[in-house]
Amino acid sequence: MLGVVPISYDRAAGRDVTLSLSGPGLSGDRVREIAREMKGLLGVDHVTVRATNQDGRESFDLSAL
Secondary structure, three states, X not given: OOOXXXXXXXXXXXXXXXXXXEOOOOOHHHHHHHHHHHHHHHOOOOOEEEEXXXXXXXXXXXXXX
């Protein structure tokens, strides 16, 4: 007998989502809040935040893998 086992598309195919943020007055607290929201909305276990400062311009990349 041949059976079918349902597998979530997200789990089988995976997904990588990155959100890039920058702007005046963007605080670490606000970035953490956005990362928590992103984690909940995407249903992932972890969101990684990478901060960079180039020519005095701070930017953040939030990644859910």
